[in-house]
Amino acid sequence: MSASVFISAAIRRRSVSVAMKVAVIGSGISGAVCASTLASNGVSVTIFDSGRGPGGRTSQRREVGEDGKELTFDHGAPFFSVTNSDAMALVHEWESRGFVSQWKQVFGSFDCASNKFLGSIQQEGDANNNKYVGVPGMNSISKALCNQSGVESMFGTGIAKLEWLEEEIPWLLKDSKGQNLGRFDGVVASDKNIVSPRFTQVTGLPPPLDLNLVPELATKLQDIPVLPCFSLMLAFKEPLSLIPAKGLSFKNSEILSWAHCDSTKPGRSTDSERWILHSTPGYASSVIAKTGLQKLSSETLDKISEEMFKEFQCSGLVSSLPFFMKAHRWGSAFPAKSIAVEERCLWDRNRNLAICGDFCVSPNVQGAILSGLAAASKLLQASSCL
Incomplete structure (x- = not known):
């Protein structure tokens, strides 16, 4: 299946034969769609987000007026x-729900x-x-998907380090205090800041993902x-x-x-x-x-x-x-700019690493949906080979 082809009905119906654990970083539309699709197909998914709740740019802000309301x-x-x-079919399902x-x-x-x-x-x-x-x-979409059965959501949990270990379960995630957050077979990075040098501009720290691990993707990620x-x-x-x-x-x-x-x-x-x-x-x-x-x-x-x-x-x-x-x-x-218009996500099959988001396809919600679906498709194909 080419990278531009989305999850077929057969893949959607198929349960993953081997239990696979995937970490999804970021609970915006692309991350939430990816996590929901993976969970629907039997993958164990944990979402990590440094924010207080899901949504990304589709967040809803709560404030209090002078009257206390x-x-x-x-x-x-x-x-x-x-x-x-593909996006329309998913949106119609959300409407029905x-x-x-x-x-x-x-x-x-x-x-x-x-x-x-x-x-x-x-x-x-x-x-x-x-x-x-x-x-x-607007955050109701990500909220519903992040609360789906099979998805565990960890809000207020920023990822400071993505370590690749040459072991059976290769990915180890750590927070800013150096504490282990778990081991995973695959990782989906839906927050462009954790794979971009822009992370350093904001935090003064190196990005959580060492781009030397993925030299083929690094050139596309160097400047978004x-x-x-x-x-x-x-x-x-x-x-x-x-x-x-x-x-x-x-x-x-x-x-x-x-x-x-x-x-x-x-x-x-x-x-x-x-x-x-x-x-x-x-x-x-x-x-x-x-x-x-x-x-x-x-x-x-x-x-x-x-x-x-x-x-x-x-x-x-x-x-x-x-x-x-x-x-x-x-x-x-x-x-x-969009960095993976045809593929709709970046994928390293040697490390089961997908990078998705609207920056891959187009700068809007539809672009985020399509990129999340593409990332899920890659992980599902990889899981069938375990």
């Missing part, structure tokens, strides 16, 4: 579209140069104009350019009735690229109207050039919040002030 925000990917038949739904709202575009709303638009790559969201939050983004979470007591759409792309703005009304998605609370703004990569890059990738001070985040909201106000569509406003930095929001 909880506010939720899909502060990463606002929605996703699917055109590939109740943790995915279509988001049926009018989207539009606003030109900051002419200060005019340009009317409704169809998102690029969205042939049927279908927009899907997780319910009740990324585009940063800031998101601004806003909550209003009253609807912003002057905005004629619930999702807006911005043209001719150096600060804003996108805005959407989060509280109009299926399954969300309507106690307040919640909007999320996304910055342009250029704006985010200019901030990071000054601050670096270390944790931002509250003063810096407040300044970013003010600049992004002021640009939103300049549209003339914002009729009131928010009672909640908070910015979040996505330091590596979108991969700027």
Whole structure:
């Protein structure tokens, strides 16, 4: 089976004859899809994630307003579209299980140069104009997959070292304290930062995976350019009735690229109207050039919040002030290139190592789904040879 061919119905139905233990690092869409697919086929899977919960860029942020009430925000990917038949089949299954739904709202575009709303638009790559969201939050997809039978999830557990041992169960994982996290037959790295030199930029430490182990993959992993983004979470007591759409792309703005009304998605609370703004990569890059990738001070985040909201106000569509406003930095929001479009994941068959993520296929949820499926297919083929 070529790398571009996905799991056949026969492979999906087949139980793995030999018990195989696989570690999946990262609980975003690609890691969660991979783990779920492996578990459905009899593989023992453990997911490791340094975060408090699953989701990656499809995380849902929980905040508390001044009145003590909880506010939720899909502060990463606002929605996703699917055109590939393999991805569509999986999304339809998720719909039937109740943790995915279509988001049926009018989207539009606003030109900051002419200060005019340009009317409704169809998102690029969205042939049927279908927009899907997780319910009740974007992280519901990863949460459901990570809680699937056969999947053990270890949150708040960062991987500091992936050691290759010339033994029957070759992979040994360690945390930042040097403690052993287990031995595994195979590893799936769905977090690009643990295999990229960018890990060093953020932590000052070498990446957990020594790329000398995988020289054929190292050249592709040496430089995965990324585009940063800031998101601004806003909550209003009253609807912003002057905005004629619930999702807006911005043209001719150096600060804003996108805005959407989060509280109009299926399954969300309507106690307040919640909007999320996304910055342009250029704006985010200019901030990071000054601050670096270390944790931002509250003063810096407040300044970013003010600049992004002021640009939103300049549209003339914002009729009131928010009672909640908070910015979040996505330091590596979108991969700027795809490194395995045909194969859909990177694979080292000698070490049962798969590397998957949207940076392999395309910088969106569909790309992450397809890459996760491809990685699972590789491991399932390997397990049949044990």
